[in-house]
Amino acid sequence: MLRKVIQIKPEIFRQIKPLCRHLTIQADPKNTEAITLSDGCVKRLKEIREENGRLRVVVTNGGCSGFQYxxxxxxxxxxxxxxxxxxxxxxxxxxxxxxxxKGSIIDFREEMIRSSFHVVGNPRAEMGCSCGVSFSIKE
Amino acid sequence: MQILPRIFRQNIINKNLYRLYTNKSTLQACIECAPLLERSLLRISGPDAATFLQGLITNDINTTEPASYAMLLNPKGRILYDILLYKNRNDDEEYYLLECDVRVNTAIENHCKFYKLRSKVDIVNVDQELAVWWAKYNDRESLAFKNEPILRTKDPRLQKLGERIIIPRHKNLSEYAQNLINVNYQEYVDDRMKLGICEGVSEVITGESLPLEYNLDYLDGVKFDKGCYLGQELTARTYHTGVIRKRLMPVIFLNPIDDNAAFLGSTVLNDKNKNCGKLRALSGKYGVALLRIADSLSGLLSVKTTNNTEVTLTASKPLWWPQNN
Structure with missing residues (x-):
């Protein structure tokens, strides 16, 4: 029993690591007007760029909190x-x-449920809905 | 404060005069109507209008045929404004008319513009061009128009609230149909009070109230299968997991109230002196209160004002509520 637990431990770590990674990325404090790209985002964009050009990030209305990426x-x-x-x-x-x-970071996260681009640390976003799709804006 | 009873008296005189001048057969078919001066209209058009509204209102935009009741909520799920939505089309395009309290039409316009972003939607205040009228009848067939109004529909909330008609602001509804008699706006308010329905920002408090406590589910103002909209999360969760303990209910005062302002928002106590809710609207003998259902139906209730006047009232479950509640 104990052996089993120990055996799967590194496996768990491998999955948790990418989840924790984004917490260590910091937006450039001097540049609150700009968007920062994380290393993960750069890596992923280089992989897919050949065929499709650049990544466009758009904020639209919708979701339970009013705005979504x-x-x-x-x-x-x-x-x-x-x-x-x-x-x-x-x-x-x-x-x-x-x-x-502006002031946020674009990241690419590889998670068990899905791997996707994320907007992280948006200074203007107040709260998100529990499905994580939408957010509201500080007035 | 003397104005209201005077209007009432004037109204009764008008009606009696009308009775004198008309014979009995036309009197039976006589339909009361009034311009709803406290209501205002916004016109929402453009190719993205339906999708845009769908993300903001509690009701499903696809069921707006031609009218629906809905609310605009904030992201935390509290009521911002209560609205009626009409769908209409002119020669080349479909558009929506949003009916709201005249005091908040600019606020709603700004609310919509805040969430508009790049949607192809035009939001125009048409308060100066169009007016909403209310008509009350026993038989809908009796309301026959010789000139077609811009829009006519049954009130989407309850049949007993009569007909909503939209015509140009400078016209009188009596130019459109026969056997119409102009009555005071107060008649409409009284009807609402008797049914237990609140409307407008003075009765539906912005940013405080919860939509289901205002009977939004019973009044067909919310759909739970339409997908995400602003404030959906709390509303859906309350509906599916919780019990709604407080709801708007009609109340009747044993003595008519003449000082509305002193009573609005006051705490309602039950016969065991327990706080069971708040008074939200009143007109003469009738009022609407947001009450804890279990505590307020057992006996007489009372309301005390700041200057220590106490009045007695009773609450009842309206007949239009679903039977099992």
Whole structure:
């Protein structure tokens, strides 16, 4: 019995590690107007970039708390877009969405339930709904 | 404070005069109507209008055919505003009209614009162009229009609340149909009180009240299978896991009240002197109170004002509530 527990222990650690990783990323304190890309995000973007261009982050209305994040890959850049770059990986955010997420970090998390991009540490987000899709804005 | 009884008297005189001038057969088909001056309209149009509203209101936008009752909630699940929503179309496009308390039409406009972001939605205050009228009849068939109004529909909450009609602001409803008699707005308020229905920001307190306590489920104002909307989480959780112990109920005062302001919001005590709720609306002899159902039906209730006047009242379960409650 005890042996079994010990045996699966490293397995658990391997799964928990990526979950904890995002906690150690800090947004650049000097740049609250910008979006920071985490290393995980850069790595993932480089993997998928060849075929689909840049990652676009959009804030839309919806969800239980009023606002939600949408991620998609986009080759086009519009007039009101801003591009954030780190080590060759690029993220596009339009001006309206940027007002709601500036100062946050874009991360890529590999979790058991799903692996996906996340907006982490948004200074303007107040609370999320329990499904984690939406958030509300501090007035 | 002398104004209200005077309006009442004037109203009775008007009705009696009308009776004198009309013969009995037309009197039976006579329909009372009044402009709802405390209500205002916002026009919401554009290709994303339905999706946009679906994310904000408690009711399902797809069941708005042509009207529905709903509320706008804050992210924590408290009521911001109670609204009625109408769906209409003109030549080339479908649009929605949002009926709300006139005192908060700008607040609702801003609320919508805050959540609009990039949605292709136009939100316009049409208070100056359109007006909401109320008509009360025994038989809906008797309300026949010679000119078609912009929109007419049964009140989506309860049949007893009559008809809602939208016409241009500068017109009188009596130009649209025969046998209509203009009555005072107060008649509509009294009807609401008798049924136990609150409406508008002075009765439905912004940011405090919970939608199910305001009978939103009984009044067909919320759908639990429509997906996410602002404030959905608490509302759905309360409905599925909890019991709603407090609800709005109609109350009758043993003596009519003439000083509404002194009583509004006062605590209601039951015969065992236990606090069982708050008075939310009143008009003369009738009122609506948010009461703990189990504590308030056993006997006489009382309300005390700040200047120590005490009045006695009774509460009852309205007939339109589902039978098993």
């Amino acid at each position: 949408l991620f998609n890959l986009d080759k086009n850049v519009n007039e009101d877009d801003r591009i954030f770059e780190k080590d060759g990986a690029q993220v596009i955010v339009d001006q309206m969405s940027l007002d709601l997420i």
